[in-house]
Amino acid sequence: MASSKAVFDWLCIAGVAALAIAGECLIAAAMQKIGDLDNIRAVSGMPGAIKAVLTNPLFLVGALCMALNFFALLFTLSNVDLSLAAPATASLTYIGNAVAAKYFLRENVDKRRWLAASFVALGVVLISR
Template sequence: MHSDHLLRTWSCILGVATLAILGEVLIAAAMRKLGDLDIIRARSGLAGAIRAVLSSPLFLAGALCMALNFFALLFTLSVVDLSLAAPATASLTYVGNAIAAKLFLKENVDRRRWLAVLFVCVGVVLLAK
């Protein structure tokens, strides 16, 4: 029974983190593709800027992931202790965002950020014990 609970706990946590990472990466990619919203707003007004964002398939996919993330977090908090779920999902999201930014958004993630990611990983391991 203990291993079932452990599997459920970490499946929930990883699910929440994965949806958050997907949502944030998709929204960041959408906003980079759209460009500077101030320029869009200056050309076509606030309604034009809102229309540009809301008509972006990447943005909509990211927003859907973030909505699913919210409901996955609600479920997770119903079955996992808050003292583990909140820091673990936040930490894993931080780690995943650094990796995804490097791989998918081609961001320059410097040595200092990788060191911070390492410290976060150590923190998650300490939480899990």
């Protein structure tokens, strides 16, 4: 049975990864919806491009998730060993982004990327033991 410290550590790590995945997925969806900023800037200048980004609700929620991710990471690093927290959050974020890209953003995630994500998952298992 896992100790309460180990459960707490993994909840912290999972929270950081979940906020990063949500933020990156939402910001990517927003930027896909907004389109090429160079085209917007060519038509309405830099203020138009900035307005297009800052008035997009997906972008704003994604940015909020990324801000919360930063503070969750600070909390995690104050409670979990860096040698576990850093690689585990990075690895879980990498895996989660592949899943989010496939199922939420409808991107074509090829076999090579799934294989890479599988190796990353194996690495997470190895560092957690």
